[in-house]
Amino acid sequence: MIMVYAIEEVNKKRELGNITLGYHIVDSCGEVSAALENVQVFMRKTRDINDPALPPVLAVIGGYYSEICVSVTRQLNLDNIPEISYGATSGLLSDKNKFPSFMRTVPEDDYQVQVIIQILKHYNWNWVGVLTTDGEYGRYAIERLQVHADKAGICLAFVCILPESLKAKRIMHTIEGAANKIAQSNEVSVIISFAKQNHMMYIFDQVLQKPGGKGKVWVASDNWSQSTNVLNTSRWKLDDVGTVIGVTLKSSKSPDYTRFLKNLKPEEYKNNGFLTDFFNSSGTEAFKKEQLIDMTYPYGLFSIQLAVKAITQALKDVCIKKECNPKMLKPSEFKDALRAAKFSMDGNDYSFDEYGDINSGYEVIVWRDQRSSMDMNNIIGYFDIQTQKLIFNTHVKDIRRHMQEVTSRCSEPCFHGTRRKREDSQPVCCYQCVPCPANHFSNKTDSDDCYKCNNATEYSMEGSDKCFLKKVIFLRWENMYHIVLLSFAALGALLIIIVGIIFLAHWNTPMVRSSVGPISVLLLLSLFCTFGAIPFFGGNPSGWQCQARQVIFGLSFTLCVSCILVKSFKILMAFEFDPVVQSTLEKLYKPYLIIPICMLGQVVICTVWLAVTPPKDTWNNYIADGERLKYCDERLFPAFGAMLAYIGLLAIICFCVAFKGRKLPGNYNEAKFITFAMLIYFISWIIFGPVYVTVTGQYLPAVEMVVILISAYGILFCHFFTKCYIILFRKEKNTKESFNEMIRRYTMKDGKDWDRDIKKSICRSLPNDSIKLYNSHKKDIKASDDGGISNPALETLSSPASDSGLDVTPRINLIVTPYYPQPMPRQIIRDSKGTEK
Numbered sequence: 001m002i003m004v005y006a007i008e009e010v011n012k013k014r015e016l017g018n019i020t021l022g023y024h025i026v027d028s029c030g031e032v033s034a035a036l037e038n039v040q041v042f043m044r045k046t047r048d049i050n051d052p053a054l055p056p057v058l059a060v061i062g063g064y065y066s067e068i069c070v071s072v073t074r075q076l077n078l079d080n081i082p083e084i085s086y087g088a089t090s091g092l093l094s095d096k097n098k099f100p101s102f103m104r105t106v107p108e109d110d111y112q113v114q115v116i117i118q119i120l121k122h123y124n125w126n127w128v129g130v131l132t133t134d135g136e137y138g139r140y141a142i143e144r145l146q147v148h149a150d151k152a153g154i155c156l157a158f159v160c161i162l163p164e165s166l167k168a169k170r171i172m173h174t175i176e177g178a179a180n181k182i183a184q185s186n187e188v189s190v191i192i193s194f195a196k197q198n199h200m201m202y203i204f205d206q207v208l209q210k211p212g213g214k215g216k217v218w219v220a221s222d223n224w225s226q227s228t229n230v231l232n233t234s235r236w237k238l239d240d241v242g243t244v245i246g247v248t249l250k251s252s253k254s255p256d257y258t259r260f261l262k263n264l265k266p267e268e269y270k271n272n273g274f275l276t277d278f279f280n281s282s283g284t285e286a287f288k289k290e291q292l293i294d295m296t297y298p299y300g301l302f303s304i305q306l307a308v309k310a311i312t313q314a315l316k317d318v319c320i321k322k323e324c325n326p327k328m329l330k331p332s333e334f335k336d337a338l339r340a341a342k343f344s345m346d347g348n349d350y351s352f353d354e355y356g357d358i359n360s361g362y363e364v365i366v367w368r369d370q371r372s373s374m375d376m377n378n379i380i381g382y383f384d385i386q387t388q389k390l391i392f393n394t395h396v397k398d399i400r401r402h403m404q405e406v407t408s409r410c411s412e413p414c415f416h417g418t419r420r421k422r423e424d425s426q427p428v429c430c431y432q433c434v435p436c437p438a439n440h441f442s443n444k445t446d447s448d449d450c451y452k453c454n455n456a457t458e459y460s461m462e463g464s465d466k467c468f469l470k471k472v473i474f475l476r477w478e479n480m481y482h483i484v485l486l487s488f489a490a491l492g493a494l495l496i497i498i499v500g501i502i503f504l505a506h507w508n509t510p511m512v513r514s515s516v517g518p519i520s521v522l523l524l525l526s527l528f529c530t531f532g533a534i535p536f537f538g539g540n541p542s543g544w545q546c547q548a549r550q551v552i553f554g555l556s557f558t559l560c561v562s563c564i565l566v567k568s569f570k571i572l573m574a575f576e577f578d579p580v581v582q583s584t585l586e587k588l589y590k591p592y593l594i595i596p597i598c599m600l601g602q603v604v605i606c607t608v609w610l611a612v613t614p615p616k617d618t619w620n621n622y623i624a625d626g627e628r629l630k631y632c633d634e635r636l637f638p639a640f641g642a643m644l645a646y647i648g649l650l651a652i653i654c655f656c657v658a659f660k661g662r663k664l665p666g667n668y669n670e671a672k673f674i675t676f677a678m679l680i681y682f683i684s685w686i687i688f689g690p691v692y693v694t695v696t697g698q699y700l701p702a703v704e705m706v707v708i709l710i711s712a713y714g715i716l717f718c719h720f721f722t723k724c725y726i727i728l729f730r731k732e733k734n735t736k737e738s739f740n741e742m743i744r745r746y747t748m749k750d751g752k753d754w755d756r757d758i759k760k761s762i763c764r765s766l767p768n769d770s771i772k773l774y775n776s777h778k779k780d781i782k783a784s785d786d787g788g789i790s791n792p793a794l795e796t797l798s799s800p801a802s803d804s805g806l807d808v809t810p811r812i813n814l815i816v817t818p819y820y821p822q823p824m825p826r827q828i829i830r831d832s833k834g835t836e837k
Helices: 002-012 032-042 044-050 066-079 109-122 136-152 171-184 197-207 255-262 273-280 285-294 298-320 331-340 394-404 480-505 510-514 517-537 543-575 579-588 591-612 637-660 671-694 700-729 736-748 751-755
Strands: 083-085 102-104 127-133 155-162 190-193 216-220 242-249 342-345 348-351 362-366 379-384 389-392 418-421 432-435 471-473 616-624 627-633
Touching: 002 255, 002 298, 032 066, 066 083, 066 136, 083 298, 109 136, 109 216, 109 242, 109 362, 109 379, 109 389, 127 136, 127 171, 136 155, 155 171, 171 197, 242 298, 242 394, 255 285, 273 285, 298 331, 298 342, 298 348, 480 517, 480 700, 510 517, 510 700, 517 543, 517 700, 543 591, 543 616, 543 627, 543 637, 543 671, 543 700, 591 637, 627 700, 637 671, 671 700
Parallel strands: 083 102, 127 155, 127 190, 190 216, 216 242, 471 627
Antiparallel strands: 242 362, 342 348, 362 379, 379 389, 418 432, 616 627
């Protein structure tokens, strides 16, 4: 009736001018054999025999089933008669080598399968059963479903194939087996069916009788998604079935067609035997018309009218734009015009593609129970073939929410932070969920893999759904330990400034002058730089900071030790050296040359280090979970070791020299304090070695900071604090008389030894702030021009009295000659009887 309406509309509107479309309708009975038998009436040879006056058949519309079209189009192709199907969707018919005369106004089944797959994915169903009829349509649908399901991770729990013909002896046995399978599969809540309408009627009757068969979700193909007779509503309700989601071909609603059926006059269609038989059956005419309206398939209304539109346009192209005689028009010529035709309907333009298909799209429906009937036109979504996207309507959220509560899975979904693990024998949809290991993550449901974090900058805990940035650690300024170390460094620098001020304020006092004032100032400056190097060991390391910290420390501490070395030699020259050696060292002793020479060695080491492989800031990405350490890499460790070893070598020399003069007079005796300071230095740096090697992390710079502070404070306390104490609080000891008295006591402390023939005499003077000691005899002693003692005897003398046996040898006990700018005080010479000479 849809085709009759569409053809009459074309003729009524005279779209073809003087050409009128006619039609001849035969029944295929849903069987291939019946279709092939009835289609013979369209063939030219048959028509020529039966009724030569009739014009040739230029095109055939139908049939609906793919298996019928496969056979019929081969038959029609013998006369090159094109066939336009409004429902055959098998992809096999797209092969133009096998079916050159076949066209259709619907898309092929591969797209329908894609719609079904997207529905399953949308509701997270991956464990489904499949039901189909054994035919071209069913086999092709199963094949494409398997292909797309594998790609989407969806498994077919079972596949039930029903015989094509309902007359087959095994049909009921097969339906019973399929119904049992559906009812017994408790984990399978979703059934996909490509079966025919009549097969589904028997399936529902069997399945709904079984306890486990009710309340399923049925995904219906276009074969039966809008068929009213598949469910016996007098016996079963839609609630018994569950939910039916249907995939239908693009539909159309035509008020004109509904009006056509209501105004239908059966007596005007006596040539239509189907219509006559329908109206002659029981029921009033009005009731019959309502039945016709209810039984109309919306997709058929669209597809059949589109087929008539295509034929009409092809005739326009051949016989209106060009003059022709329709009776002489060859089907092959018309077929070519039909393939090239471009036509429109409902405001949209259409044409056949290279496969003879019109990809009009699909609609997704959900059955809805109404009082008197079943609503099978409740559209909830659309599938656009061009974009291949399924779009759901927003106004049907309640229905969609209900379906989202249905689960049909072999295994529970693996959520974020886990991955799927399958055994070899399991289907792809059956798996266990395994947490992602540490430093891995998964951020999607049902992930097959855990993705590795960037271990250099990121980390994650076990079972994480994302990676986190590692915390950058270094010895931060706000760190309490760092604050304490910086406080000690600042305190040390402040103490140095105070000591410097004290020394400058008392510059001309014996205590300052005996400490070799200029060298002490240089020593204070070097200690200040050493404390100043401490801040470079903390904070966020940078390239210049890494290079500066070791260089500043190395040079400043080398200067410090060099100054101490000069002072140590000064003391030893004054008190301990042999006169011959001392005379030689006096010539070599150049303090302001020795210090630069000592510094030059360290400068060379640091220069080579910075030139060849300088320190730089780098990362340790594996220090701890969730942390990455930024630190200074010394890189050339032999240079680092050489820098420390060079300082250590100078310190050893200082220690050895100072150790010899550890028993000197108190006011002059810096040697014992130098010895103690060097011991502190040795102990701290010996401990530093193994600690520095074993300690890792942000506190590694603090180890070196602590050792530097200990060394610097040791020198500061031992060299300067005792002197500052005397300068500030024991001023009576910071006088010339006190210094002379200290030396006199030091000289006389071993008086019992002075009765020997030749005794040691000591002359102490302070030219140029130095100390000199001599072995002398009385006849060689005389005052020098600068107030000191010059030209002392270097040999042991024998007196004449001694040679004669008389014990009258004069003995010199002590000569003391302090040097000051004022005139030299008197010299006191005592013989063995204590008489002043």
